[in-house]
Amino acid sequence: MLLASALVAALSGSLATAPQASADEGCAAGTAMNVVAHQDDDLIFQNPMLLSAIRDGLCVRTVYVTAGDANDSEDYWSAREDGVKAAYAHLAGVPDTWSVSDAGVAGHPIPVATLDGAPRLSLTFMRLPDGYRDGRGGSNYGNQSLQKLYTGLIGNITAVNGSSSYTLAGLQGTLLALITSYQPDRISTLDFAGTYGDGDHSDHHTVAYLVHAAHQLYTTPHTITGYQGYPNKKRPSNVADPELAAKTEAFLVYAQHDSKTCTTALDCSTNSIGAWLSRSYTVAVPAAVPVAAKEVADVEGPAAVAANVAATAAVTASSENTASGQTAVKAVDGVIAGHPVDATREWATLSGKAGSYLNLAFPAPVTLNKVVLYDRPNTNDQITGATLTFSDGTTVPVPALENTGQATTVTFPDRATTSLRVTVTTVSGTTRNVGLAELQAYPGTAATLPFPVPAPANVAATAAVSASSENTATGQAAAKAVDGVIAGHPVDATKEWATVGGKAGSYLNLAFPAPVTLNKVVLYDRPNTNDQITGATLTFSDGTTVPVPALENTGKGTTITFSDRATTSLRVTVTTVSGTTRNVGLAELQAYAN
Structure with missing residues (x-):
């Protein structure tokens, strides 16, 4: 079985510099990680759990996956970050002063703020665009959203400050890296049991789906809990004083920095915030892990599907058309397209025919059992035969690729490998520049990532x-x-x-x-x-x-x-x-x- 540590390296590049915060003796009471979408999700939906964890002396790190920008400027989303820092300092009863370091995920600068007066508390800001409730995304940030990334409508997503960009596989790997480096014994997120369109925010569901997937590959014994978002206001109130008073107080400390929310208990009582503050509900909880000793099919929770790991590899080719943007890396950009619709989404050689190749070098060994190939969608250029070659020298033949833009799937017994090369052996008579619209490489059964089936x-x-x-x-x-x-x-x-x-x-x-x-x-x-x-x-x-x-x-x-x-x-x-x-x-x- 491919262990989680190997897949973490394959997906995220390197964990060597990631801080091992939980090794500190100050975490003897336990280590908790919350992964949420926006800077108030933990204060609203995960409290009073958050309050209890801090009061009980746990080390707590919260990861905010989006900037919570609401399509607004840096002044707004950075103020929200200041707000949640102030709220945590208030909960800990120490001054609101923080030291900032980096999370240590190679290729993805992610700030980690540590509370000076209580260094067991830290906050991590990934700053991806807020996708809006329905997943359409904001115009100021290219209408990007986590839901679009998750459902395949876009191939990558870029932080609002341009600090980092992720494919779906890259984002999955980064979240797994953040979890593995911190070593929590309890993970909390949002609603991974619900579906898009059920009334909750699209970012809530997508973050929860990705965290649930990472939890399946995180081998340290732990529990995972999902918290219901917006729809919980339809359920009976279940948070009462003194917890309600403390929860409300912490939120109002945050709210002084958020110009788009209520800032007094009276104002909040007249809108949804008040309803959410008096409620906190968990969703169906999967079985505790470790899962390294189990097949993923045995794990309770959403159905498992394999993760395409092609985008984690370094890609080279026999030739590529850089002038037209048809470079080798476009074959693993997560977008199945090409000329005549969008030539910048495919790999095309320069007059390449038989003998042309595309090579993927993975950062750590992976075990593959399926490769899916999409030929360039124009009807002239067609691969009619090819060979897959793995790092141990073994090969698998590839038949003629579909010439209609459809997938050609090649399956084979599990192959442990550090590279994958597709070598073209024959082409059609009309071929001028052979290439691929997309290549997908899927791990074997032991390396599957679990996802709920996304709603349309x-x-x-x-x-x-x-x-x-x-x-x-x-x-x-x-x-x-x-x-x-x-x-x-x-x-x-x-x-x-x-x-x-x-x-x-x-x-x-x-x-x-x-x-x-x-x-x-x-x-x-x-x-x-x-x-x-x-x-x-x-x-x-x-x-x-x-x-x-x-x-x-x-x-x-x-x-x-x-x-x-x-x-x-x-x-x-x-x-x-x-x-x-x-x-x-x-x-x-x-x-x-x-």
Whole structure:
């Protein structure tokens, strides 16, 4: 079985410089690590557990995976970091002074702040972009989100200050490195039992999924606990004084630094913050580990799937077209694309044919049993035969790759290796520059990473949006139909799309940056009772259509399902409206990728 320590090295590069904080004798009471999404998640959802851990003398380190930026500037997210530092100092009863070092994960500078008056408490800031509740991401940071990374809509994610960039595999490895270096005997995170779209924040779920995966590979005996997020306010209050008073006090210390939240107990009592402060619920807890002596299939919790480790390797090739951005590393960038859609997402040689190769050098041994190859999507250049070669010299033949952009999967018995080379043996007669859109390399059974199956992702916000008309004077622009907020006049007209006198014949068009496969669209009519779409048509880029019935006139969603449609665009064309309609439009459109 591939031990966790080897996979940590394979995924994150090096742990040699990571601080072994738990080795300090001051951690005799225990070592706890909290991994959350935003700078108040621990104060709101994991308290009073946090309060108890600090009072009981445990060493506590909290990792904040996102910057909690809310699409705002550094002034805002750095103030939130100051706020949570002040809250921890308050909980510990010491001055709010901190010393900053680095987490020690090679290639990824991550600051660790240690409380001077209580050095058993430390905070780690990864500063990835806040993805928003629905996972669409903020425009100031390229609409990146953890959910998009996790579901494959983007190939990498970059910190808001540009300090580091991660593929999914790289982020998995870094979280595992942070856990392994700190050696906690208890891990706490957010809701790994829920799914996207259940009312919780997309960042909460994604961080929890990634931590749950890391826990399966962390071999030190420990427990893991997930805490429910936003939906817990629907459950009975279960935090009472004196814990409630202490929890509220700590949050209000933090809140003095956060300009977007309530700052007094009275103000908080009138919104969701007050409800969350009086509640703290855990979710289904997987079995304790270590798992090194067990097969992952025996471990309770979400179903296990293998982790693609190709992106962890150093990549070289016989040749690459650097002028057009078609470099070797693009074959492992996590994005399955290439010319004619996006040439910058594929590897292409310079006139390479038979004899061309792509080589992956892993930072530590891995055990592989499956490689998936995607040929360049253009129909001229095709690999019709190849060979996989491992570091021990053994080989596996590769058949002709699919010439339609689909995957060609090559399976074989477990091979322990430090490298993987794909050597092209034959090509089609029309080939000019052989290459790959993507290569995926999967570990054997003992190295699988567990993930809940992600719910379908709403990809509407990734599209460029245009319309037959839009009321820009009132802020009712076309883009507001995909802003992730289901609202409109009379509550908030700036959150909906409205035409200027538009009725039947009006349309909203979404142009996606790359092909998506859709099977569900949800439409929300403008919430006022006068303007109503009573019939429409969905049109896809191949010209096929799906009829839309009358939309709910009560503000509820109307769901249209259909067989999978691969498309680069989606147009909603209004065919009929109610007799009272003056300006047709939509409060929101959601388009779900399969």
